[in-house]
Amino acid sequence: MDQDKNMLLVTSSSPQCQLFIDYLRKQLACTITVLPPGSEWKPREIQPTLILLDADHVGEELMQKWHARAMEDERISLAAFNLLDEDHAVQTLSALHLRGVFYRSDSLEMICKGLQSLMTGELWMSRSLMTRMISFLRRQQLNSYRPVCGLTHRELEIIGLLGSGASNGEIADRLFVSEHTVKSHLYNIFRKIDVHNRIQAVNWARQNLGVPPPPDQHYPRRDAGHTRGPG
Missing domain, CATH: 3.40.50.2300 (Response regulator)
Structure with missing residues (x-):
């Protein structure tokens, strides 16, 4: 050891x-x-x-x-x-x-x-x-090719960030939008996939989209010189 x-x-x-x-x-x-x-x-x-x-x-x-x-x-x-x-x-x-x-x-x-x-x-x-986990991952791969309930690219980004444990404020910082915009996107996501909270949304994403990736290093952190724009 x-x-x-x-x-x-x-x-x-x-x-x-x-x-x-x-x-x-x-x-x-x-x-x-x-x-x-x-x-x-x-x-x-x-x-x-x-x-x-x-x-x-x-x-x-x-x-x-x-x-x-x-x-x-x-x-x-x-x-x-x-x-x-x-x-x-x-x-x-x-x-x-x-x-x-x-x-x-x-x-x-x-x-x-x-x-x-x-x-x-x-x-x-x-x-x-x-063996069961391999089967589970194979099902995830098949699901990744299916339609995803009409989620937009931005909504998919947000649901992926939810899976990394990011708060609304952290998501807003990464995407350069306001927290109000993030909340609006979350409302639309919950409605489209028929869930009621963040944990249910993350579980839905894992079942239908695969395990969310780690925090995307391509998103720059917002500094004092940036302002939030509309989502």
């Missing part, structure tokens, strides 16, 4: 969680830091970090934020634990780029074995899960 690698465990504090952390610290030759969900994390080291997300305590919106952060920093890799079953794993993997998944029923020994593999750069998931 790469002993220079750090592990960040994103979970809520509890006696059971503390026993789990103590066990990992005894078994794994790495630095383990615990972070409550929703707390801000500023890495102190330059070494790669494996971030282990507790599915029992980290909601989908927060997982998407970690996903966006990992896409921007190649030193970060993500895994999730406490997943209910393989169906839950497929649903989670369709939304996030995870290198490994652990089920609630996994033994401590199995979790440690998987973490050791992840920290050497390998993947950790079952063959059946990989």
Whole structure:
């Protein structure tokens, strides 16, 4: 195992969680830091970090934020634990780029074995899960050639930025439009694809357009010399 690698465990504090952390610290030759969900994390080291997300305590919106952060920093890799079953794993993997998944029923020994593999750069998931994900990605590729509910190019851009975790203000900055224009586009998107909120829109996009790409580096950041125009 790469002993220079750090592990960040994103979970809520509890006696059971503390026993789990103590066990990992005894078994794994790495630095383990615990972070409550929703707390801000500023890495102190330059070494790669494996971030282990507790599915029992980290909601989908927060997982998407970690996903966006990992896409921007190649030193970060993500895994999730406490997943209910393989169906839950497929649903989670369709939304996030995870290198490994652990089920609630996994033994401590199995979790440690998987973490050791992840920290050497390998993947950790079952063959059946990989097979299901390959089928899922193939369906996404087929869907990408179908009409997309009349969404305009600008609306497709916005729904892609939603998938990267961008806020309305960040989307406005990237596209050089006002937040009011972004809200108007979102209203039209929700109406066309028959969803009611951002999370549903992102899930729809993943099912019908493929997993949204990381933040587009071709969009320049707006500075003081630019003004927002109409969308």
